[in-house]
Amino acid sequence: MKKGAFLLIALILVLWIPGGVFAQAQTETTGKGPVSIEFWTTETQSDRMATIQVLVDTFTALNPNISINVIPVDENDLATQAQTAKATGTLPALFEGPAETVVSFGTQNMLDIATTTQLIKSIGTDRFYSGPLRVLETTTKGQYYALPYHGWVQGLWYRSDWFKEAGLAPPESWEDILAAAKYFYKPEKNQYGILVGTLPEAYTEQCFTPIAMSNGAALFTADKTLVFNSPQMKEAVTFYAELAKYNPPGPQTWRARDYYLQGKMAMFFYSTYIMDDLAVQEVAAGSLTGENFSNLQGTSFDPELVTNTEIASMVYHRFPAGYGTVVALGLFNQTDKAKTEAARKFIEYLYTQNAYITFLHMAPGGMNPMLKEIATNPRFQNDPSGLFKRYGQKKMAEIIDGLENVRTFSIVDGTRIEEASEITAKQIIPQMLYKITQENMPIDAAMSWAEAEMRKLM
Numbered sequence: 333m334k335k336g337a338f339l340l341i342a343l344i345l346v347l348w349i350p351g352g353v354f355a356q357a358q359t360e361t362t363g364k365g366p367v368s369i370e371f372w373t374t375e376t377q378s379d380r381m382a383t384i385q386v387l388v389d390t391f392t393a394l395n396p397n398i399s400i401n402v403i404p405v406d407e408n409d410l411a412t413q414a415q416t417a418k419a420t421g422t423l424p425a426l427f428e429g430p431a432e433t434v435v436s437f438g439t440q441n442m443l444d445i446a447t448t449t450q451l452i453k454s455i456g457t458d459r460f461y462s463g464p465l466r467v468l469e470t471t472t473k474g475q476y477y478a479l480p481y482h483g484w485v486q487g488l489w490y491r492s493d494w495f496k497e498a499g500l501a502p503p504e505s506w507e508d509i510l511a512a513a514k515y516f517y518k519p520e521k522n523q524y525g526i527l528v529g530t531l532p533e534a535y536t537e538q539c540f541t542p543i544a545m546s547n548g549a550a551l552f553t554a555d556k557t558l559v560f561n562s563p564q565m566k567e568a569v570t571f572y573a574e575l576a577k578y579n580p581p582g583p584q585t586w587r588a589r590d591y592y593l594q595g596k597m598a599m600f601f602y603s604t605y606i607m608d609d610l611a612v613q614e615v616a617a618g619s620l621t622g623e624n625f626s627n628l629q630g631t632s633f634d635p636e637l638v639t640n641t642e643i644a645s646m647v648y649h650r651f652p653a654g655y656g657t658v659v660a661l662g663l664f665n666q667t668d669k670a671k672t673e674a675a676r677k678f679i680e681y682l683y684t685q686n687a688y689i690t691f692l693h694m695a696p697g698g699m700n701p702m703l704k705e706i707a708t709n710p711r712f713q714n715d716p717s718g719l720f721k722r723y724g725q726k727k728m729a730e731i732i733d734g735l736e737n738v739r740t741f742s743i744v745d746g747t748r749i750e751e752a753s754e755i756t757a758k759q760i761i762p763q764m765l766y767k768i769t770q771e772n773m774p775i776d777a778a779m780s781w782a783e784a785e786m787r788k789l790m
Contacts, residue, residue, distance in 0.1 A: 367674040368399045370424035372413075374659070376404040380694045387690060391681050398674045411436060414664075418442060423664040425675035428481065431467045431658040432753045435742065438470060438477035439750045444663040447672055449475045455683055459703050463738030464658040471748045478662035479679065480702040482692055485656040485734035486538055487643035489592070489606060490599035494640075503599055505648045506546070506571060513578040516598035522627055524591055525578035527600035529762070530769045531585045536762035538655060539601040542646070544568040545653035545739045551755060551786070554747040558790065561783045569768065569775055576769040580625070583770050593619040594631045603657070604731060607697030611638040611722040638722055645734030654737035658702070685709070696720060700732045707732040751790055760785045 373384060381404055388400045403424070405413055410429045414437060417423045423442070437443050457465070464480035488503050494516065495502065503509040513525035529536030544550075549565040552558055580588050580597070591597035593609060593616055608615040613633040622630040646654045661679055666672045681687055683703070689712050692699045696715040706712050707729050713720045720728050742752040755761070764782040767773040773781075 365670075366397050366399065367670045368401065369426060369671050369674050369678075370401045370403055371675075371678070372403050372405045372410070372424045372427040372429075374405060374407040374410060374429050375694065376406055383690065383694050387682070387687055388678075390687075391678055395674075395677065398677070400674075400678060407433075414442070423666075425664060425666055425671040426678065427662050427664065428659060429662065431464075431478075431480075431660055432742070432756065434468065434478045434660045434662050435748065435750065435753055437662065437664075442664055443477055444665050444672060445470060445475055445477060447663055447676055448478055451676060451679055452476055452479055455479075455680075455703075459705065461702055461704055461735040461738075463654070463656070463735050464702050466743055467658050467738060467740055468660055469743075469748065478660035480658050481661045481682070482699040482702060483656055483658040483735065483738075484603040484605055484698055484700060485645055485654065485731060485738070486542070486601060486603045487645040487654075487731070487734060488599050488647070489602055489610075489641055489643050491592075492640055492642040494598055502642065502644055504644045504646065506543075509599075509647070510571070510574065512598060513575055517578040519581075522596055524580045524597045525599070526575055527579060527584060527588045527591065527597060528572060528575050529585055529601070530576050530579065530583045530766060532759055532763040532766040533585060534759070534762070535586045536765055537756060537759070538603075540568070540572055540761060540765060541741065542653040542655040542739070543572055543649075545741070546647040546649040546651055547571075548650050550744055551741045551752050552744055552749045554745040556749055556751065558783070558786060560786055561779050566775065566779060569765070569779060572765065573768050573775065576765075581627075583766065587624055590619040590624050590628055593634075593637070594628055595634065595637075596628065603698070604700060605695075605698040607723065607731075608717065608719050610641055611719055612717065643731055643734075645731060646737055652737060653739050654734045656735055656738040658738070659699075685711070700735065702735070754789050755786055758785070758789065 375381065375384060381402065384402055388402055392398055392400060407430060410433055414423065438445065452460070460480060464483060465476065468476050468478050468480055470477055488509065490503050495512065498515060500512050500515060501508045503512050515525070516523060517525035528539045544565060547564050547568045549562060549568045551560050580591050586602065589600055589602060589606065592600050609619060616633055620631055620633060622628050646652045661682065663672060663675055682691065688701065688706060689709065692701055692712065693715050696717055696719045701707055701712065708725060713725055713728060742749055760782050764778045767778045767781070768775055
């Protein structure tokens, strides 16, 4: 980057964010000579890469002995590329990626757990949401594979105005969710009660997981005994299959959010990435056409929809359960300790308030903070697109607080079960739910099939 361009961008950052990135950046590192490291990021879009490069340029300007080469890596290719780099001894010092991939790296002894744990403690363990920390905790309590950096919360988004008019309770408990799904299901009017995934893909498992965990269902016990085919799991599968009856027609995935944005659906499971679709006309445009579903003709943008939408961030039955995805910053093992030290300093910088908020603002709503105090920070709330102002500070805090209760099949009583991640990768549970909801396979038979597939992996 040309020097003049860098100074201009740095000045814009200082003026745009009160206090400026420079105010909290780290000062020059040790004088032991220059260090060059690689940073792999899964934020591959050009605009996000540009923002990350600005952060890197700011950091390296204040740490001239460190240079950082930012390399975009598609999330789906991260594991394969890391294995190749491991074989050739060229693993980067630092990477960003989803928690399940991080855990896989950790179980293969690829990560610097000691430095990571020290970093979390120096930043302040109690400053992080506890849910993401649990997701990244190793089998040794108090040690971590990587640092949680951003993530999204899934919830059941619903038409609060419809619910109020109908006198229905918010869709939080099993009973209230099912009652609402039935009440609002009016296919003769092209209106549907709920959206749950029924295709054999990740979205389906994302919808199903909090339902199962709210009933105490699990894949494994803490001693790694497979207990999938249990009464609790059968109850959850049965309930999910019942909810699917009130879906729009056909096997469905996240794309059916179009029904909600066109006023034809009462509630749907989705991540916080839906926030800008609900609030910004230009973003919502792709869901307001008749191109994706034959029984949707398209409609104009409803500016009141964001006000009339609430989120139930947890499902309640026997236990409360939430769901979300954590994206982490990880340190690969390095033979050159200077590289580890440089990566450590850069991570510390990325958690400083202004740098952190700049990073999160690349995708307002989709990228949520892992540090609790950031959620209500006025600078974070003042995102460039004005999205958060449309929701309000209170609603934003409620949405992000769902991170506190993120749960996963991979952790049982604080014990990390690596085999659960492999089951998720093979999409066994979504395949089972497809067989039940679309192919009418009996629930007992489908669960037996799923358990047999899980045992093959073990």
